[in-house]
Amino acid sequence: MGRAPATALAYMFWVQGYKLDEAVKLLLSKRPCFPKVDAIKSATADILTGLKxxxxxxxxxxxxxxxxxxxxxxxxxxxxxxxxxxxxxxxxxxxxxxxxxxxxxxxxxxxxxxxxxxxxxxxxxxxxxxxxxxxxFDDDSNSASASLRTRLFEDSDLTTEERENIKKFLKTFPADE
CATH class of the missing domain: 2.60.40.10 (Immunoglobulins)
Structure with missing residues (x-):
């Protein structure tokens, strides 16, 4: 895992289906580290809402x-x-x-x-x-983007549809040969 515990957490959260807090607990039970959980939440929201x-x-x-x-x-x-x-x-x-x-x-x-x-x-x-x-945040506090970000920072779980959208997004990047 090297120096990138947040990468492992993002994979567990986005691909393997863990709730983020469960993934953090599991990772910390295996090794001491200080993953940037808020960065994962922000990246998740960025992928799902687009970058503005x-x-x-x-x-x-x-x-x-x-x-x-x-x-x-x-x-x-x-x-x-x-x-x-x-x-x-x-x-x-x-x-x-x-x-x-x-x-x-x-x-x-x-x-x-x-x-x-x-x-x-x-x-x-x-x-x-x-x-x-x-x-x-989006200027409109009632927007889907603002609601998603608020929910992710409070709950840190994805719906099945959100998880599938992230997987589709990740598959758009070509693998290095």
Missing amino acids: KKPVTLTWKDNNCSTVEVSGLDIGWGQRIPLNFDEEQGLWTLKKELFEGRYEYKYIIDGEWTTNQHEQITTPNKDGHVNNYVQV
Whole structure:
């Protein structure tokens, strides 16, 4: 299984028919790991609803710092994106388009990693770390896409039709020869 426990979980969830929480329990009973379960839920919703990007703006209100960056989001924790300072408003901003889903991130202010207390914050993870997060959803909260994403993040099970649609989607990719 190497370093990709989420790949094994996605296979168990999408192809083998496990509920996601059951697959996680089984995997953790076999080996210690930290799979990104929310990423599997987001990928599942992306496959079933299609990929749509939405504009997101992050802001940091502080004109007493020299650099503001963000890490996480869709770029991972090893990369950083600088925010731009708006002198008129006295704040730092980043405008970015993100696919629908949930993204965790942290601000880096003059080299120090921190959260913005004026934005949504996660509960502490297993290591005690907290991050900011943004939920990117369809503007219509009653849409099929928004309903599916909400259901997947609460229940984490697929209908037979959804599982078959994912299998069809996966079969559209050619196998490497």
